[in-house]
Amino acid sequence: MSELKSGTFSIEELENVQITIGSIVGAIEKAAEEEGDVGPTAKPGISDLRDWDYKLLEKYNPVYTPMCDQCCYCTFGTCDLTGNKEGACGINMEGHNAREFMLRVITGAAAHSGHGRHLLHHLIDLYGKDYPLKVGPSNIIAPNVQLVTGKKPETLGDLDDALDYVEEQLVQLLATVHMGQEGEAIDFESKALHGGMLDHVGMEVSDIAQISCLDMPKAKENTSLAEIGMGTIDPEKPVLLVIGHNVAGVTNIIDYMEEHNLSDKIELCGLCCTALDMTRYRTEGGDVPKAKVVGTLAKELKMIRSGVPDVIVVDEQCVRADVLREARKLMMPVITTNDKIMYGLPNRSNDDVEDIINDLKEGKQDGALILDFEKLGEVAPRLAQEMSKIRKEKGVTALPTDEEFKELTSRCVHCLACELDCPTNLPISDSMTSAAEGNLSPFEELHDKCIGCGRCEQACPKDIPILNVIEKAAQKVIREEKGKVRVGRGQISDPEIREEGVNLVMGTTPGIVALVGCSNHPEGTKDLYRIGDEMLKRNYIVIVSGCTAMDIGMYKNEDGETLYERYPARFLKGNLINVGSCVSNSHITGAAIKVAAIFAQRNVAGNYEEIADYILNRVGAVGVAWGAYSQKAASIGTGCNRLGIPVIVGPHGSKYRRALIGKPYDEEKWKVYDARDGSEISTPAAPEYLLTSAETVEELMPMLAKSCIRPSDNNMGRMIKLTHYIELSEKYLGIMPDDWYKFVRTETDLPLARREELLKILEKEHGWEIDWNKKKILSGPTTKSDVSAQPTNIKRLCKEAC
């Protein structure tokens, strides 16, 4: 075919056919838009969903808890904003904090969509723009993309277009971080919500691209189980460790290993989401995962310090900045494979494979940047074999010997500097004393709570390698760190939604609890197991992803079974679903969107406000980012929030600087419209927050149950949800909740077994009128019981309105 240039021209011998390249491109765009109904906000700009944001923000007020009282953005500063003072540009603490929060959100969103962009370039290079998207038995292939951009993507090339939009918008948002832009906190809040929404588009693009091209499970129920834990790694074999989030390059390593029969000979293992995505690679058919998972970010430094890896390959995101510095000490070459992390290493992408291997083997360089994945595929496993020999020969040791351990623990002068510096103020000093006396259990306990950050070591005036001491002390525990993680299954399929949607909207499935985020837990990884266990027993749908999907698989019941082994993985009540890696979080919002689209037949494309309103009022879902630390968790949570899904973070999450918390005592604020006639319905605050932190797992449990209550629940649903709320409060706090009665609209809402008792309380403590013969409530509830009411926050969706 001859090459066409831009401009108007005609095709040979066909004078009256004129093609204008510009307009063909335009026509493509137009055609795509016209596919089906498109709602009012396809590819919304910053201001297009502002009305919706304002509705949310009126109910859910930004609560600012600054990480710093100063602003140091521009050279007019540093400005002291303490007490909501104004800086030199006129911005006050509220405005600046909202801006700071937004910056974190767009940083997270950029990490995901930047990852998506890299992956997409790579996959389009390999498979072409016309390669079709394949995500499983669904018509709604990409709910977030379709909802936001107004277009249903069909090919890899279509994803390009969605990313263009995301990138354009992220740059608009980043622009507003500049001094002298937005002046009011509320509009920074709206911008933050915008960024969160974009994040889910970026994540979805990333994940469906890799699902489609890399033979990952496509909405499969029974994916395989992968091995997880430091205890599962065989240190006798050459160990090739990969760290990061972007599996692109690693697939070449796996392929090379298979082609060269190395799969059994090399221990290929990973940390963070790359690990999860390795287990998804080519397991669509139910194959055994091709790699082991070591664990989360919290294990990075611990794994390196163990001395076990022979070669480290890093890609992007959540990779400790000191990997090269740490690995160097232990003769582990580091290969960087992505321009986001290059560590100052020489670019060997264009060099001969043998030369690279030789230079690294001989220690001429600490590592190499290899952007050519073909070469990476060969270099990494071959080098691991070589290094394994060399390192064993040289007797590279890592953790202290027993003698050194004694010396180190005795060296401690108990100055407590380490504890002051430890993000969680762990009791290092006392543990040193115990360890010196031969009692390792304090350190064993500490090991689980320790996120392996190394900050204690930076502070110690006696230069004790504290983390090594902890790890040495916990060797016994670490050897037992063996768990299972179900391979990420990708999307929730349309048929599943069709089956379960009604239960969710009516409330007879008590709710969806999405456990996401990282490993910054306040009290160790068992927290997650406890949450999952409790909620699964109670028939909640528990969805996990990323690091949480890992940590939750590290605990077993007395039968030695992890939760994954005990609970099935369909989108049904009482099921435990691992969607996949961080970018798979988009499938959680995706499922909520699908409920509105499939169960309620709402139009998806470009119809954000209506769908979000539907979800806020009717889909009892709550997100938990218990160990959230990263900016990505902020953007994921914020994306959930704009879509009407509340999110709870662990105590460290208060450092995101802002929460969205309602004031249930301000009853005027909680009215909704009835879409049937535009009349107002008084409702209790449900949910009463969009983003908050919780202090302990025990506090979290009843909060979860309460967070799943929605105005649309029918009586049965309400009864089920109230039962769990009351039971969990009694179990974990020892008390009936203060506000349970607010959710009661009729006697049939009350848990059957306790109906009489509760009616009495209603009469006595709240002055409700009860007809004791019929056991009926005569007066009291704020909300009238009316199953067919259609709660909405949007006036224009009401029949009689506007």
Next chain:
Amino acid sequence: MSELKSGTFSIEELENVQITIGSIVGAIEKAAEEEGDVGPTAKPGISDLRDWDYKLLEKYNPVYTPMCDQCCYCTFGTCDLTGNKEGACGINMEGHNAREFMLRVITGAAAHSGHGRHLLHHLIDLYGKDYPLKVGPSNIIAPNVQLVTGKKPETLGDLDDALDYVEEQLVQLLATVHMGQEGEAIDFESKALHGGMLDHVGMEVSDIAQISCLDMPKAKENTSLAEIGMGTIDPEKPVLLVIGHNVAGVTNIIDYMEEHNLSDKIELCGLCCTALDMTRYRTEGGDVPKAKVVGTLAKELKMIRSGVPDVIVVDEQCVRADVLREARKLMMPVITTNDKIMYGLPNRSNDDVEDIINDLKEGKQDGALILDFEKLGEVAPRLAQEMSKIRKEKGVTALPTDEEFKELTSRCVHCLACELDCPTNLPISDSMTSAAEGNLSPFEELHDKCIGCGRCEQACPKDIPILNVIEKAAQKVIREEKGKVRVGRGQISDPEIREEGVNLVMGTTPGIVALVGCSNHPEGTKDLYRIGDEMLKRNYIVIVSGCTAMDIGMYKNEDGETLYERYPARFLKGNLINVGSCVSNSHITGAAIKVAAIFAQRNVAGNYEEIADYILNRVGAVGVAWGAYSQKAASIGTGCNRLGIPVIVGPHGSKYRRALIGKPYDEEKWKVYDARDGSEISTPAAPEYLLTSAETVEELMPMLAKSCIRPSDNNMGRMIKLTHYIELSEKYLGIMPDDWYKFVRTETDLPLARREELLKILEKEHGWEIDWNKKKILSGPTTKSDVSAQPTNIKRLCKEAC
């Protein structure tokens, strides 16, 4: 024409012609690339120019001066990094600071390209994608775009493509701000340089789009002079004040005013770059500018507090965050017109013009968001007329009366809190004393140094409205604030470069001094006048833009003439050129690129490294951002740096956190190759830094002369440059510079008038051998005099190399 969808299909009756839409798009891309030679780095990714960056960074070392010893990016933090400690993610202070710097750079770049995107959407809406770019008599329409993307843009639509690239890359860079990405400072440095380069593409896109569509001067020499200064505004007329950087909406106001004969009846004036761009609008033919300029960001609060404006319209960037809060107190409605700044105001874009005017007039709302520029065009001037009447009737007063002034100045308890909070620690307390005693001159003096930030007021325990006191005291001075600013002329044209290029490369034009940036001057605005005056007298080409273009026009000589009136505006030695607003800064780098392209016939498209190397070694240009405060100044400067242009900032600029400074005493580092044969040439460090700060204007002067010395200067050029260097050092520091001799290669390099004196010094102090008969240097210089040497830092560009 029928609409085409994506996919393969054939045209009626022409079965063997098949068109694949996907590949047409591809073909367009390909075709564009093949237009002329494309160098090795079209649309470079983060890693593609890393080798070049490393070459720069080896000579010019990052110097970190943190603004804060902590990092608060993620919830593992806050981490204490004092003393280059590592945080919880393993990043150390160096790495984090490099990251912080990069974040500021991409924030600036995003502000510019986000602005460009908004403008481009708007102009494409009005004029279509095929609208041709028109920038004046040049073949190189967009040197930065062509250099970086490898494509020469011809239409508005082509600019779209360039912005897509910029946005994609900015998001990649923002992604690396996330915790757990890049680990080494040097690669964050390379990323920062990447961001700076992108910024110039974004700026160029913005400016050539508006030049093309809005009848702005197109590389014109003798543009008109606009009035500038608070003293030029007639408060008796209705005053409509616009603030910001994006002229898009304001053009509708101007048009409306002309159509309705209001131009004489309303005082339309502006602050910051929107003001400059208003004066450019439709003055291509030399028309009188359609608006007055009030001044820079430093005048924003002062202008509002004066009470003079009746209505304020803001767009984006450099707009004080408290405009609405301040204006409210003085009954000035505020109209926001861009989604980057919305101030929480109700969106009236879809409302009736009369309704909007009435609501604002009656004070029902403090202001309105109007994104529809047609409506804005009508509302703003009409409202200004209405408000002028109303505000005069109500007798809205602003500055204190004489009596109030007395009371306020006496109220001061001299606690010095204000001075501690003032960014420049101005002597407020003593000035209060003087003022109370009737002596206003200390405050008059302070007024010029005061950047109107209002921080002092936030600190005052006696609630003295300090800024009002200052402004009241300075009323006499303010009434005299009347200057001139030459309307921005846009690009330097190809013919100009053809004429002047040789003088620049040979050094016979002593150099280009680009004065850019904001109003954060250490000692008041006269600083800039002094610099301009000195360098123009010495035949340097002085280029100005943005706030500097404003401030430099505020001073006059004894004949009452500004520098603009004294010096012509062609790209020739001794000329003073105002390129335009902030985004016009791209024309400064553009001119340097053109020198390489036109004078040296180097290929531009996608040939970044070679062009930058050329500029670094041969184009004696230096940028000065004396009052830089904003992130944009950081990105502009960094873009200059990657292209080989050194930049000096004022003392506040040290708060950008990092400089790039060489070590001249480490002589090994300063060798360059001779492109003729790949041999090494020893040269003195010239320039010896890429980014540094200077303490005073006096220090700056000799630095400027020295910064224009380049290895390629011929004898005549070298003599001229050395003369200025020595003279300026003697004039401003009182001494001969220490290092002047390092630049001498032969006796003809020495200033003629002082040749004998200098030869003596060379003999006596530096031990050089002199033939006193012939007055010739026999031995001594490190660099051999060889006019045809071709200095380069890139081995592959050498003939005998590789």
Next chain:
Amino acid sequence: MADVTKNLKVYTTYGPKNAKPAQPAIVAKMITKAKRPLLVVGAEILKDEKLEKAIAIAQKGIPVAATGHTMKGLKDAEGVDAKYINIHFLGSYLCDANWQGLDGKGPYDLILFLGHKKYYINQVLSGLKNFSNLKTIAIERHFIQNASMSFGNIKPETHLEALDELIAEL
């Protein structure tokens, strides 16, 4: 007497405004003077003898906001007026001049904090410090810089001793 204000070292700082050192006797005096004090007790008290101290303070007639799952330890204590509330919610309500308190009896004027994770309570207090005028006192074993007043970084034993002194003076 327990000197609780010796070690006021901060690991990282929020800015120029930091808590003033507080000695137990002074704190007791301030509580006595306050019209509507509130004791905010966190779940860390469940881990050791701090629980008894918290109860003893509450028994002096100071209403308690029990955050986290602290109610577990307080619900059966006699003479303790404690209600559960999420601490982040509490932080938000306290900045609202219209909030009438846990019992609806009107706004509080002095807030005491005991039994919280250091980093968490500092965050909550960062909100109160910047967006309210409330007097806040941390009687924790760490220096809580975002309170108006705080004990220093002290040893657990000193901490218990200081709490006893405080109780004695109420």
Next chain:
Amino acid sequence: MADVTKNLKVYTTYGPKNAKPAQPAIVAKMITKAKRPLLVVGAEILKDEKLEKAIAIAQKGIPVAATGHTMKGLKDAEGVDAKYINIHFLGSYLCDANWQGLDGKGPYDLILFLGHKKYYINQVLSGLKNFSNLKTIAIERHFIQNASMSFGNIKPETHLEALDELIAEL
């Protein structure tokens, strides 16, 4: 005696590590003990009597780095060994263990600062504090938190008095 360390208030803070208060006599003692002290003088001294004080200190045999255009005031002073250098360059070279000083005689061990803009010198010192082990002493009229030691925020008169004391003890 001028008490120069009374007011150590910071407007904003860089972090937990701040300058220790320095009294003139102590500073004098430290200078006397130092092997290679350097006095870095900024252009603010040209504005008042600080110029004389700077010269007097320099005349005690301490080499001077004259930043900005300070040479204007020093070039004709007798017995003063002063060289011009840009302060940002100086900050960079001082972090380089290989730099042999302005006169090539080897690295400095104690750096004094006088006559600089507060915000500017704090920035330069922020580099030295984080990336060198040099002892740095600010004898300015503001508390310079990023120095190792500093005078406090004092009045101009007190400042001159303190400098006199310092000179007297050298």
